[in-house]
Amino acid sequence: MFSKVLVANRGEIALRVIRACQELGVKTVAVYSEADARAPHVREADEAVLIGPPPSSQSYLVGERLIDVALRTGAQAIHPGYGFLSERAWFARAVRDAGLVFIGPPAEAIEAMGSKTAARQLAISAGVPVVPGTTESVRNAAEAIAIAETFGFPVLLKAAAGGGGKGMRIVRAASELADALASAKREAQNAFGDDAVYIEKYIEGPRHVEIQVLADTHGNVVHLGERECSVQRRHQKMIEEAPSVAVSPELRARMGATAVAAARAAGYVNAGTCEFLLDKDGQYYFLEMNTRIQVEHPVTELVMGLDLVQWQIRVAAGEALPFPHKDFVPRGWAMECRITSEDPTNGFLPSTGRIEYLHVPTGPGVRWDGGIESGSDIGLHYDPMLAKLIVHAPTRELAISRMRRALRELTIDGIETSRSFHLRVMDHPDFQRGDITIQWLEQNLPALTAPATSRESIRLAAIAAALVAHEERRAGSGGPATSNASIASGESSRSVHGPTWRDVARRDSLRFS
Ligand code: ADP
Numbered sequence: 001m002f003s004k005v006l007v008a009n010r011g012e013i014a015l016r017v018i019r020a021c022q023e024l025g026v027k028t029v030a031v032y033s034e035a036d037a038r039a040p041h042v043r044e045a046d047e048a049v050l051i052g053p054p055p056s057s058q059s060y061l062v063g064e065r066l067i068d069v070a071l072r073t074g075a076q077a078i079h080p081g082y083g084f085l086s087e088r089a090w091f092a093r094a095v096r097d098a099g100l101v102f103i104g105p106p107a108e109a110i111e112a113m114g115s116k117t118a119a120r121q122l123a124i125s126a127g128v129p130v131v132p133g134t135t136e137s138v139r140n141a142a143e144a145i146a147i148a149e150t151f152g153f154p155v156l157l158k159a160a161a162g163g164g165g166k167g168m169r170i171v172r173a174a175s176e177l178a179d180a181l182a183s184a185k186r187e188a189q190n191a192f193g194d195d196a197v198y199i200e201k202y203i204e205g206p207r208h209v210e211i212q213v214l215a216d217t218h219g220n221v222v223h224l225g226e227r228e229c230s231v232q233r234r235h236q237k238m239i240e241e242a243p244s245v246a247v248s249p250e251l252r253a254r255m256g257a258t259a260v261a262a263a264r265a266a267g268y269v270n271a272g273t274c275e276f277l278l279d280k281d282g283q284y285y286f287l288e289m290n291t292r293i294q295v296e297h298p299v300t301e302l303v304m305g306l307d308l309v310q311w312q313i314r315v316a317a318g319e320a321l322p323f324p325h326k327d328f329v330p331r332g333w334a335m336e337c338r339i340t341s342e343d344p345t346n347g348f349l350p351s352t353g354r355i356e357y358l359h360v361p362t363g364p365g366v367r368w369d370g371g372i373e374s375g376s377d378i379g380l381h382y383d384p385m386l387a388k389l390i391v392h393a394p395t396r397e398l399a400i401s402r403m404r405r406a407l408r409e410l411t412i413d414g415i416e417t418s419r420s421f422h423l424r425v426m427d428h429p430d431f432q433r434g435d436i437t438i439q440w441l442e443q444n445l446p447a448l449t450a451p452a453t454s455r456e457s458i459r460l461a462a463i464a465a466a467l468v469a470h471e472e473r474r475a476g477s478g479g480p481a482t483s484n485a486s487i488a489s490g491e492s493s494r495s496v497h498g499p500t501w502r503d504v505a506r507r508d509s510l511r512f513s
Contacts, residue, residue, distance in 0.1 A: 001317050002026050002077045005103070006070040007045065009081030010060060011371035012387055013293070014041035017079045020309035029073045031066060033059035035381055040373055047073055054381045060084045063091045067098045077101035077316060079309075083383065086292040087163075089114060103316040105270045105291045112266045113289040117160045117198050123286045126265035128258050131277065131285040133200035141178035144199055148177065151201045157181060159188035160196035165235025167191060170202055205437040206277040208232065209244050209284065211259035212300045214308070215268050216315045220324035223256035224304050227273075227296055230436045231425065233348065238418070238441065239337055239425060240296035242303045243330040245396065245434035246278060253327075255284055262289060271297070271312050277438075295338065295388065298369060302334035302392040333399040334392045337407065337422040339370075340384040344421035345451040351416035352378050361409035365392045365402055378415050386417065396434065400426050424448045 004027040007017045014030060018041060021028045030045030035054035042048040049069045052059035063085055070078055078095050080086035086104065093107040104110070113119045121135045132151045137160050138144040148155045148171070157180055159167025167188035169180040181197060189195040212224040228244030229237045247255070259274035266289065273294050275287040297308045315321070342348040355376045360368045370387030372378075378386070389406055393399040404426045407419055425431050425448060430440065441448070 002075075002101070002313070004029060004046075004073065004075040005313065006031065006066065006073065006075040006078045007041070007081065008060070008066045008078050009084055009086075010036055010039060010041060010382065012369050012385070013081035013083075013295075013371075015044060015371055016369055017081060017309055018044050020307060020313060023307075024310055024313060026313065029069065029075050031060070031069060033381075035377075035379060039376070040371060049073065054379070056084065056381065063088070063094055067094060067100065070095075070100055071098060075100070077103050077313075079103040079313070080292065082292050082295060087114060087290070101316050103270070103312050105266075105268055105272060109266045109268045109272075110291045113272075113291050115160045115196075116158060116162055116288055117196070119288050120286075122265050123262055126261050128262050128265075128286045129284065131200045131203060131287070134198045137196035137198045138181070141181050144181055145174045145177050147199050148174065154202040154204075156200045156202040157184040157197050158200060159184065159192060159194070160198055161188065161192035161194040163192075167197065168235060203277050203279055203285070205439060206279045207244065207246055207436065208237070208275065208287075208438050209247060209255070209278045210273050210275040210290075210294075211255050212294075212297070212308070213259050213263045213268070213272050213274065214311055214315070214321065215263055215270060215272070216321045217269055217318060218320040220321045221260045221263050221268065222321060222323060222326065222328070223259050224300050224306075224308075224328050225252055225330050226255060227299055228436075229296060230438050231431075231441050232438050233441050233445075237296065237338070239335065239422065240299055241333065241335045241396070241399070242299040243333070244278075246282075249329075251282060251284075258284070258286070262286060270315050271308050295385070296336055298367060298388065298390045299334035299336050302367070302390065303330035303332060304328050305331065332392055332394045333396040334390060335396075335399045335403050336388050336390045337403065338385050338418065339387045339389055339410070339412070339422075340418045341378045341386055341415050342384050342418055343416035344418055344449040346416070348418075348449075349416075350380060350384050352380055353415045354378070355412060356414035357411060358413075359409065359411035361389065361406035363406070363409075366406045367391070372412075386412075389422075397432075400432060421448055 005021050006029040007014050018028045028045040030042050030048040031051045032042045032048055033052055033054050051065050061084060078100055085091040087110055089107040089110040092102040092110055095102040112122055117135050120130050123130050134147055154170055154172045157169040167184050169184045171177050171180045184197045185195040188197055207230040209226050209228055211226050215221040226244050226247050227240050227242045229240045231239035262274050263272060271293050273290040276284040277287060278284045301308055341351045343351050355372055355374055358374045367390040372386045391399055391402040391406055393402045407423050410419055
């Protein structure tokens with residue numbers, strides 16, 4: 001096992017990796033930008049090194065500097081987390097060339113899966129079903145129209161180097177293709193420095209179902225079942241669960257075998273995910289392989305009972321998987337909500353500011369993977385995902401009520417977050433039935449994001465006014481802020497830190513929403 005690992009990331013995933021290392025008895029080195037000097041991951045690591053100014057292009061993305069810090073601090077391996085440098089083949093190669101271990105797949109496997117067109121070619125050669133379309137980028141609109149007409153509209157234009165839903169355009173008619181191709185190419189060039197775009201058939205009303213795989217350096221590849229990630233906005237996942245209501249044990253076995261075949265074809269090692277579209281008839285199509293740990297990995301951990309990040313580290317250290325032929329069966333139901341600093345009532349506009357007060361839900365079956373605390377400053381330099389709220393329960397129905405309970409307990413004061421949106425999803429009958437496709441969220445956006453009704457607003461204002469009047473009366477009487485409980489126990493001189501009136505008012509308004 002390694003004695004020291006450098007964590008080349010920030011926020012919740014940096015903390016997640018640090019925790020895994022601590023449990024394995026491995027020392028950690030955190031890196032941080034000037035914006036993150038007081039971030040929790042910096043404090044929790046054994047050592048922390050400043051790597052540059054806030055923009056990630058000058059800090060978290062400067063691979064040579066990270067490798068230099070690892071060498072100077074005596075770390076033997078680098079865990080990239082997700083995002084940033086996690087899927088850059090050149091970085092994995094540079095880490096290896098520096099005599100360090102990259103905790104992830106070999107650079108060659110990242111390359112093989114890095115381009116969507118190359119991944120499609122590899123999948124086809126391994127007998128993995130892919131969405132009908134091209135494996136080469138299209139040269140011009142005329143060629144694109146000719147190809148589209150072979151399988152019919154609507155089609156989806158996709159950036160070969162794509163990720164995060166960027167460079168994607170749905171095209172419903174030949175007349176729209178030229179404009180869509182030009183704008184997809186422009187967006188791809190800006191986002192990835194590569195304007196290659198190819199065509200796929202647009203599948204109507206599918207689910208996004210992905211399979212977690214884990215492979216060691218001894219030739220063992222296992223799959224750990226599926227995650228259902230159909231609740232998406234602009235091709236970005238918002239809520240994930242394991243297992244999926246749409247996957248039977250028989251389908252799980254087939255999709256799992258397909259994912260293992262794709263991983264083997266790529267010479268894959270470490271944790272990875274094969275993403276599929278699953279249509280209404282139970283047909284599935286390979287989309288791509290994510291060659292890193294994913295945001296939504298905890299739902300798999302909870303139902304399968306293992307620590308994926310620890311296994312990433314153990315496999316990278318050369319350990320063989322002790323369950324090479326195990327048929328993993330999900331136990332209970334797990335669900336994850338991504339808590340982002342975005343305002344759902346205002347088009348998911350990013351929200352910035354200081355987190356004045358954070359109350360994290362606890363209790364049975366609740367897990368919080370976060371990178372924030374009271375006092376954290378939320379800016380625009382990094383991804384808006386602040387934390388993940390994850391629950392585990394015996395059934396899907398109980399997981400939903402547990403999630404609702406946990407979301408109500410959660411208080412984040414000072415910035416807007418996605419919390420209210422998640423509560424609305426939990427209350428929605430379609431979601432409760434599991435009757436969801438990747439288009440569901442966009443189709444129901446108004447109902448899921450409308451501001452509180454006027455009746456609720458009036459109630460909220462009344463509660464707030466009453467509480468303010470109460471505080472003022474108390475301040476006027478000169479007494480310290482105390483609760484009834486502390487007075488009863490004779491501790492009247494000690495101030496009690498409880499929820500602010502805003503917490504109470506907000507929770508109350510939600511209870512009645
Ligand atoms: P990215 O790497 O940018 O996230 P993906 O290929 O993983 O792109 O696709 C992102 C999302 O877009 C999928 O989860 C799915 O919701 C949707 N999508 C992708 N391909 C298709 C398709 N052929 N038909 C319909 N929807 C698709």
